[in-house]
Amino acid sequence: NAGVTQTPKFRVLKTGQSMTLLCAQDMNHEYMYWYRQDPGMGLRLIHYSVGEGTTAKGEVPDGYNVSRLKKQNFLLGLESAAPSQTSVYFCASSAAETQYFGPGTRLLVL
Amino acid sequence: GQQVMQIPQYQHVQEGEDFTTYCNSSTTLSNIQWYKQRPGGHPVFLIQLVKSGEVKKQKRLTFQFGEAKKNSSLHITATQTTDVGTYFCATGDGGFKTIFGAGTRLFVKA
Numbered sequence: 165n166a167g168v169t170q171t172p173k174f175r176v177l178k179t180g181q182s183m184t185l186l187c188a189q190d191m192n193h194e195y196m197y198w199y200r201q202d203p204g205m206g207l208r209l210i211h212y213s214v215g216e217g218t219t220a221k222g223e224v225p226d227g228y229n230v231s232r233l234k235k236q237n238f239l240l241g242l243e244s245a246a247p248s249q250t251s252v253y254f255c256a257s258s259a260a261e262t263q264y265f266g267p268g269t270r271l272l273v274l
Numbered sequence: 275g276q277q278v279m280q281i282p283q284y285q286h287v288q289e290g291e292d293f294t295t296y297c298n299s300s301t302t303l304s305n306i307q308w309y310k311q312r313p314g315g316h317p318v319f320l321i322q323l324v325k326s327g328e329v330k331k332q333k334r335l336t337f338q339f340g341e342a343k344k345n346s347s348l349h350i351t352a353t354q355t356t357d358v359g360t361y362f363c364a365t366g367d368g369g370f371k372t373i374f375g376a377g378t379r380l381f382v383k384a
Contacts, residue, residue: 206376261366265316
């Protein structure tokens with residue numbers, strides 16, 4: 165039982181490049197979330213999903229897109245990366261209020 | 275929208291001293307959760323409180339939920355270097371999202 169996994173662990177992008185972050189969970193959770201965390205800051209919700217095939221905007225959705233084609237996977241896409249998107253990205257899943265986080269993806273945009 | 279405010283933002287303690295972080299809301303909360311994030315790690319769920327005046331203990335950690343369900347506290351007795359990290363309180367927004375406080379960063383000097 166791996167819980168929540170994220171790939172890649174670390175990535176460096178140039179401004180304007182695109183990439184997709186993958187989150188996978190094996191707990192059969194309905195709800196999945198993408199957060200970003202900047203140094204010394206809390207967690208800011210980017211997008212979330214309440215079930216397969218559904219997505220919704222969070223607090224800071226601009227510049228990101230998501231897809232939930234399978235219940236166990238939640239993808240976060242950056243179409244044209246900007247330096248302001250340098251951050252640590254956490255995926256989380258939940259069945260109710262308690263959230264289970266993945267190990268994070270550290271993204272550096274130059 | 276619903277918000278939870280955490281104080282202090284950070285605290286430095288000598289190993290063996292006690293530590294308390296507070297979480298406050300202007301509205302009644304249905305529940306309060308506490309998470310711990312070690313430096314370089316991801317948030318990990320510690321506990322959830324749902325009842326007015328509830329007190330729960332985990333070894334040296336004591337969690338309280340206020341009588342009015344508008345505040346909560348996490349108290350660590352006799353801190354150890356393993357307690358270093360950021361402690362977040364969080365609450366459900368009544369829908370599908372979890373609202374996180376900004377966190378209290380704990381530094382422990384050996």
